[in-house]
Amino acid sequence: MSVVSELCLYPIKSCAGISLREAVLTPAGLMSQQIYDREWMVVDADGEALTQREFPKMALIVPRIKGDMLEIHAPGMLRLEIPLGLPHPDDERLRRVRVWDDEVDAYDCDEMIATWFSKAIGTDCRLVRFHPDAKRLANVTWTGGVEVPTFFSDGFPMLVIGTGSLQDLNEKLAAQGRAALPMNRFRPNIVFSDVPPFEEEFAELYRIGEAVLKPVKPCPRCPIPSIDQATGEFGPDPLDILQTYRVNPRVGDHVTFGINTILREGEGQIVRVGQTVDMELAF
Template sequence: MKVTGLNTHPLKSGRAIAQTSVSVQMDGLAGDRRFMVVDADGQFITQRELQLLAQVEATHVSGGVHLRMNGHMITVPFDPARRIDVQVWGSDVNAAVAAEPVNATLSGWFGRPVKLVHMDDQAARAVGEEWAGQATPVGFADGFPVLITTTASLADLNVSLIAKGQEPVGMDRFRTNILIDNDEPWEEDLWESVEIGGIVFDLVKPCARCIMTTQDQVTGERIGGNPIQGLAEKRMSADRRVPGVLFGWNAVPRGEGTISLGNGMRVVKAREERWPMKIRA
């Protein structure tokens, strides 16, 4: 088994950026989900309610970020002294915020009042103590530093979708960080810890999927195959702690270093049992 995909998402819910090699830090892949759009009250906004975010390409620049969307472009610097409190899935973060003229421009792009914030060196967020054994640092990701998925599981999902008369979907729908090429569908359910490029990752919690998986990751439109329907047959969680359909695993790095496309992956520790699922006919 080996790594065949590496992706970062500089802007939460913005377009993925494919990488050939990336630094792994304790809070995830370098540059992943360090910027975020929030509403006037500081609540995070994602493609769930603002589908246009799928059209935004974000690129890190010195001191800030460059954004592009449908011919619009803007380079956004951040002053570490200019800060606001924001919320992402119940976590409070004191983040750097863009200047008001920038926020006014972005509000025009999206047709609603928004602000752009940055998880800079002064910002901190730690989550996942229940699952990871101790609170782990993370950027603006939903809950954990890294998401790991596999090619065989996507292939199996697409078999289900085709059987339903739907179009197959790409892995971009699942906004993964590390894609592993493997042969057995859903074998990641039995991986407790894996090693890639000399770094151990603990797979601590399966990832429940939402309506974003039904959205085209270029346009944001809800078109094509519906992964939620495809997963519902045999990937519906039977554990109330993680309700819904599951695809991929949230992971916590236990070291730092660099990983690259082509790196092998080995299982360091296996689980004794799979995650319980409700099997539907």
């Protein structure tokens, strides 16, 4: 039987994550201390999302939840603190922002925060926060017609990867004389251990305690796995190895690694590291 071995929350899209011992399951993804996964996002002057794909140093922006603040660190920068409380409903700092094909309203954080992020990343940008009245849904083609909310994720509320899948990749890298990669290169929310390589992709459902999660779409991979999350530098890209055995016709022959997942039952349930996972296979 599989076990939850890692939980990770990414408060700011494309910045470092927060490793958790437990998290609350919500339809929009993991939540901890009322902070949701990808609740914040960095945008350019036109409101377009910035990511590690273009700005790999975003990996070095490290958020932490400290009391009623989101505390943020970056090399060579003074600590930044952002209040966790939502702005007043009448706050007029709204900005229309875009993530892939979706446009939503977001709160525009203040000029001091924009200046801090611009210096940390090396380009003019602003930090925005998902507006509670905004609505962004995962692709219903993959969710079976179910309306599944998500914040500023690439498209789905949770990404699941099994440790066996990474071990399989690392064995192939080692056979080529290349270094093993850590799991954080693939930025999952939930990691399962004690599961054969890629079996998580062939499950119909995952049962964790009273919660039921459903894997829905294999995750097409971009260049981010080539970025060392500890240095913010591009390194050898594993996509050339993945290309030899992970081309997936279900998603237009893109290379996939990990499975996008939605919550079917158990909103508000707590998932914990060490908890067992009952994986119901689809065949």
